[in-house]
Amino acid sequence: MNLLSIADLTVSFDTEAGTVRAVKGVSLTLAAGEILALCGESGSGKSVTAMSVPRLLPDGATLTGSVTLDGAELLGRPDRELRSLRGKEISVVFQEPMTSLNPSFTVGFQITEVLRRHERMSRRAARTRAVELLDLVGIPDAARRLGEYPHQLSGGLRQRVMIAIAVACDPRVLIADEPTTALDVTIQAGVLDVFRALRDRLGTAIVLITHDLGVVADIADRVAVMYAGRIVEQAGVDELFARPRHPYTRGLLDALPASARGGRLREIPGMVPPPYDDPDACPFAPRCGYADDACTAARPVLEPHGDGHLAACFHPSTVEAVDA
Amino acid sequence: MGWFLLRRAGAALIVVALASVVVFLGVRALPGDPAVVLAGENATPKVVEAIRHQYGLDQPLPVQYVDYLKQLVTGDLGTSTQDKLPVSGILAERIPVTLELAVLAMLVAIVIGVVAGTIAAARRGRFPDYVATGFGLVGLSVPHFWLGLLAILLFAVKLRILPASGYVPLTDDPVQNLRRMILPALVLGTGFAAILMRQTRSAMLGALSADYVRTARAKGLSGARVVGVHALRNSLTTVVTVLGLQLGGLISGAVVTEQIFVIPGFGKLTVDAVLTRNYPVIQAVVLVTVVGYIVVNLLVDVAYAALNPRIRLAGAADG
Amino acid sequence: MADVLTPARLAPAATGSGRTRRMWRRFRRRPMAMTGLVLVVLFLLLAVVGPVVFGDPTRIDFGHVLGAPSLSHLLGTDDLGRDQLTRIASGARVSLEAGVLSVALAMVVGVPIGLVAGFYRKHLDSVVMRAVDVVLAFPFLVFAVGLAAILGPSLRNVVLALGISQIPAVVRITRGEVLAVREQDFVAGAIADGATDRTILTRYVLPNATNALIVQATVAIPGAIIGEATLSFLGLGVQPPTPSWGVMLTGAQQFLSQAPWLAVWPGVMIAATTLGFNLLGDGLRDVIDPRSAR
Numbered sequence: 001m002n003l004l005s006i007a008d009l010t011v012s013f014d015t016e017a018g019t020v021r022a023v024k025g026v027s028l029t030l031a032a033g034e035i036l037a038l039c040g041e042s043g044s045g046k047s048v049t050a051m052s053v054p055r056l057l058p059d060g061a062t063l064t065g066s067v068t069l070d071g072a073e074l075l076g077r078p079d080r081e082l083r084s085l086r087g088k089e090i091s092v093v094f095q096e097p098m099t100s101l102n103p104s105f106t107v108g109f110q111i112t113e114v115l116r117r118h119e120r121m122s123r124r125a126a127r128t129r130a131v132e133l134l135d136l137v138g139i140p141d142a143a144r145r146l147g148e149y150p151h152q153l154s155g156g157l158r159q160r161v162m163i164a165i166a167v168a169c170d171p172r173v174l175i176a177d178e179p180t181t182a183l184d185v186t187i188q189a190g191v192l193d194v195f196r197a198l199r200d201r202l203g204t205a206i207v208l209i210t211h212d213l214g215v216v217a218d219i220a221d222r223v224a225v226m227y228a229g230r231i232v233e234q235a236g237v238d239e240l241f242a243r244p245r246h247p248y249t250r251g252l253l254d255a256l257p258a259s260a261r262g263g264r265l266r267e268i269p270g271m272v273p274p275p276y277d278d279p280d281a282c283p284f285a286p287r288c289g290y291a292d293d294a295c296t297a298a299r300p301v302l303e304p305h306g307d308g309h310l311a312a313c314f315h316p317s318t319v320e321a322v323d324a
Numbered sequence: 325m326g327w328f329l330l331r332r333a334g335a336a337l338i339v340v341a342l343a344s345v346v347v348f349l350g351v352r353a354l355p356g357d358p359a360v361v362l363a364g365e366n367a368t369p370k371v372v373e374a375i376r377h378q379y380g381l382d383q384p385l386p387v388q389y390v391d392y393l394k395q396l397v398t399g400d401l402g403t404s405t406q407d408k409l410p411v412s413g414i415l416a417e418r419i420p421v422t423l424e425l426a427v428l429a430m431l432v433a434i435v436i437g438v439v440a441g442t443i444a445a446a447r448r449g450r451f452p453d454y455v456a457t458g459f460g461l462v463g464l465s466v467p468h469f470w471l472g473l474l475a476i477l478l479f480a481v482k483l484r485i486l487p488a489s490g491y492v493p494l495t496d497d498p499v500q501n502l503r504r505m506i507l508p509a510l511v512l513g514t515g516f517a518a519i520l521m522r523q524t525r526s527a528m529l530g531a532l533s534a535d536y537v538r539t540a541r542a543k544g545l546s547g548a549r550v551v552g553v554h555a556l557r558n559s560l561t562t563v564v565t566v567l568g569l570q571l572g573g574l575i576s577g578a579v580v581t582e583q584i585f586v587i588p589g590f591g592k593l594t595v596d597a598v599l600t601r602n603y604p605v606i607q608a609v610v611l612v613t614v615v616g617y618i619v620v621n622l623l624v625d626v627a628y629a630a631l632n633p634r635i636r637l638a639g640a641a642d643g
Numbered sequence: 644m645a646d647v648l649t650p651a652r653l654a655p656a657a658t659g660s661g662r663t664r665r666m667w668r669r670f671r672r673r674p675m676a677m678t679g680l681v682l683v684v685l686f687l688l689l690a691v692v693g694p695v696v697f698g699d700p701t702r703i704d705f706g707h708v709l710g711a712p713s714l715s716h717l718l719g720t721d722d723l724g725r726d727q728l729t730r731i732a733s734g735a736r737v738s739l740e741a742g743v744l745s746v747a748l749a750m751v752v753g754v755p756i757g758l759v760a761g762f763y764r765k766h767l768d769s770v771v772m773r774a775v776d777v778v779l780a781f782p783f784l785v786f787a788v789g790l791a792a793i794l795g796p797s798l799r800n801v802v803l804a805l806g807i808s809q810i811p812a813v814v815r816i817t818r819g820e821v822l823a824v825r826e827q828d829f830v831a832g833a834i835a836d837g838a839t840d841r842t843i844l845t846r847y848v849l850p851n852a853t854n855a856l857i858v859q860a861t862v863a864i865p866g867a868i869i870g871e872a873t874l875s876f877l878g879l880g881v882q883p884p885t886p887s888w889g890v891m892l893t894g895a896q897q898f899l900s901q902a903p904w905l906a907v908w909p910g911v912m913i914a915a916t917t918l919g920f921n922l923l924g925d926g927l928r929d930v931i932d933p934r935s936a937r
Binding site: 335338339342350461462464465466467468469470473474476477481572575576579580583584594595598599606609610613614 | 889
Binding site: 088092101 | 558
């Protein structure tokens, strides 16, 4: 049974330069206790897709398709109803730990606020719970930290406070947008441990937005790779690393330092196509070494390649990845 | 925080000292013989000489300045040439009147300005925003004294629901006092409300696009709480800063407003003193204004520090 | 989109008709800014041409005392039977003089001080900025009132008082721009190439400060116009019978119940002129520095 299901989701924004379609028909499912990694370059639509679930999108976003939690449709529900889900059933860890906490309020206020909102806790009970939460995310001397302001904490501690806020009400779905990007490696590992513990303890489903394939390999069960607003490849994490079908995924894997040849990081040449136009062709073709006439004549759709592996490519690679 | 305030207080003292020199020299730079001026128009040469000696004007300037400072320290601000009363007593009578007007006007400005600015930012690009922005532009463009005339024209001459002018002390009759202060406070407050509205709107737009506001929304908080607690709290430093910057304008506005509504406050005293060339009063009024202005700016700094944990806690280690 | 991303103010010695034309195109698309421009142009026309067309604003006609607006006197007449429209036209010129001359005075004095203070930071900066603080410590009107007391009320002294009170703002803005421009690569390059201080100041720093100063002028001119009207209203500025808008409102105050129209039009003129400059200034700011657009 899928906990979260996204079907044929499109998201568009009205801007001065015209309508931008950031997400163009994405379908995803997530079971309880599953960790899904959403990968892709910035602008690929991975954050917009994920933020469509709690509908934390900028003004002027138009959504079509379907987003269901436990079978209940979320799209089209009034904001008031979504508010009771946000921070409770569905919570979010944002990627900017330095700026995502409010500089004018203490850490304690910002944690207890969400407890008092959703769990109707008393001030005292919320405080006790906040200390537990800070312990849970590995912040030493938790009771003292509650009285401190964000500027008194390091980036790593701030990110853990963000996580404490996100997990405070035992969410069923946690969306983590680049939660480890700003952190150094040791802290990174600690943050991932917190996620794992949460999943094991409560069966929380986690959507991890990242372009760090090292993190993906470390923690994810399944991976969806996005490019220009669509999913181009999806598979179990071991399968994907072992047999990437889409040339774009291959490119991403090659960009991993661990598999870099000659000690240098290989980048994928070219740029993500602008979101304004959407030609009936493979959007990756201009950057793809395998592209031919077929790729510019029609857009490939996601097709199964066995073992739950999906890829949208006319020339899917069949070769095993060299040393993933 | 201790150090921060100490530094600010030190800087303020220097400015006060320099300002006192400017005021002192300014009065001595008056065209003509100050003794003649101080004595009044129809004084005999003998009286002028007596005045010259009495005020120490036959002494060299530095000596005069030190005497002047000595007098200041003992609270002696001289004697009004108009009614021969001590200037300090006149000030003690007039300043509370202006303070009441200023406080009421500030309340009007804060209530209208902050509320309208917050709503405008939260409803950016929609009807409430256009109304508030329009009000802001018009409010900036209309001079106090004309607004005052229009208010008298409408409420006192046409509708006859409020008195056009006059003053009743708060302690004598609070109701009559308020009836007479409503129009002046509204007139004085509206212009500042416009300025405050624009600055609040701008600060709120910045705050509303901040990451921490997104976090607040992700917590499932209501729109009112996101805007009114998370965003507004971070915009308050701007509001306080603007209030501080507008203080000079408030004093200037009080001068005009008191003139129109015939309120016997500090501002009217200033204008009357200039029109009657009452130099001891002018000198005192300017000095008091400067000191008051600096003191309130210092208070603004304190409020600023209190609102911003970064500044509030910065000195915790060394003080 | 491209010129939004590359702030024009950072370009070295930003000139050229192409850039001006581009800014004008952006400006033209903004209805508020265009409204402001129209109001300002109308005000300038009235101030320059008005007194010539309408004639002597001090002509007394006891046959038409406190006359309501009519065909022969479109805006009515005052207590001495003087035509209000004629007086408003002359008042526009007084306002223009007060606004432009005082701002010019502030610029002529303030810009060099700001340039020098910002450029030779170490030695002069703190002294100048402390002095600026002292001047700013005097609320503008109290300052002007004090000056009027010393010098006596007249248009020239109003200009002096308004001008001097605006110097600190000009110094601050100029200094700020200098500090920003100094850090730019092309200035560092010019210094490395052995350019003299004078060349750097006039060729690079000043042109880049111009935009900010133009915007400041659109804020300062209406401020000065209101300042003149206020001082004149209080009897500390332009003296009757010269028809300043402020002087006209002082007169109107005594006849609010008999001749309310006298209190309306000079105020409308002040408000419309100020509004025009404010809208123009907002529009210019948006066009010159798109990052500040809110």
